[in-house]
Amino acid sequence: MINSSIIQQYHSLENITVKNIAIYAIGPNGKKVTFGSHLGLMYEAMIVANLKLSNGVEALAGLTTYTEHEYDMTAFSSAIQMAPFVLGKNVFEIPKIYENMRRRYVPLGHISTSLFDIALHDGKAKTFGVPLYKMLGEAKNKIQAYSSCPSLSDDASYIDFCKSIILQGYRSIKIHPYGKILDDMRLVSLLSKTFSNTEICWNLDAEGVYSQSEALKMGRLLDNLQWEFFEAPFQDSNLSAYKALSDALDIDVLSSGNGVPDLHIIQLALEMRAWDRIRFDVTSIGGFTGAREAMALASAHGLKGELQSWGYTLTQAANLHFLLSQTHCEYFEQSAPFETYEFGSMNVFRPDDEGYVFANNLPGLGVEMDWQLLNQYMYAHREFSM
DSSP: OOOHHHHHHHHHHHTOBEEEEEEEEEOOOOOOOBSSTTSOOOEEEEEEEEEEETTSOEEEEEEEEEESSSOOOHHHHHHHHHGGGTTTOBTTOHHHHHHHHHTSOOTTHHHHHHHHHHHHHHHHHHHHTSBHHHHHHOSOSEEEEEEEEOBOSSHHHHHHHHHHHHHTTOSEEEEOOOSOHHHHHHHHHHHHHHTTTSOOEEEEEOTTOOOHHHHHHHHHHHHHHTOSEEEOSSOTTOHHHHHHHHHHOSSEEEOOSSSOOOHHHHHHHHHHTOOSEEEEOHHHHTHHHHHHHHHHHHHHTTOEEEEOOOSSHHHHHHHHHHHHTOSSBOEEEEESSHHHHTTTBSSOOOOOTTSEEEOOSSSBTOOOBOHHHHGGGEEEEEEEEO
């Protein structure tokens, strides 16, 4: 016979609903970086969803936006448009809520769907009192991190950055170069030579600026130097160019993961063998629900996953927890300079001496926010209540 207290507990869990939603747009006044000489300095905003549940749990999710002139309002507006479709819903009906959000006429709906899907999962994991990656299905408890280096001003700055990163325990580094093919090839060669006696896994992110011939030149150089992967030589949607480049090179060729956060286009790209690994961000692919669908596609084609995790701690946390639930993902991307992206978070993720990152043992995403600090940098705020 089933214990009546278990039945009562089950029914109480069944009825946990979203009672209040607060959406915040926050513009931290930290060091601004860029990703290439063709771009200006980035205004990187933190868009946060705070869901108060009927059981007293506060669920969180956050995404990071990048704009060149002022802090973004579009993702915030998208979340405002999507919030009424989440308010009052049961956190134990996430698949149903996800499908409903996907069908709505909301600009940038993939972003707001991701934000709320992550928050709902956070609330569910907090209700169970477990870290989110364990609720998703723990595949491992640590993952190798690579430091994602922004575009810097000169070769010496790149060398100094890499030396500093290696001292902090990293064994893998991704370079955002200048965005000019000859300068970039010189830099890649210099880094390989300078650190030839150090066991480092190198990756290159070109931010989609190369022509077909330039990408082929760079790819052959990376092949010769045995770099790990070549990310975003073109815009993500240029599948024919990716296919030709991937066929011509040994190095794994990847998209940026930001340009086509659409599972149907991703499926087409994988069927074409345009990319050698799938790359996406949990905060734009549809949250954990969309990320699972994306990794199912990758697994069906025998490919690894490589997640785009650049952003503030809440963004990194969502991607880290998903990575720890997957067997076909090897690296965690960590934004640098670290302090900039740890803004407002009381719990952060840093590698150990061997370059591995762990999630903490707190329930959900495991991130607590310093609201007193964040309130000073908030530039937009909306609330919805039952």
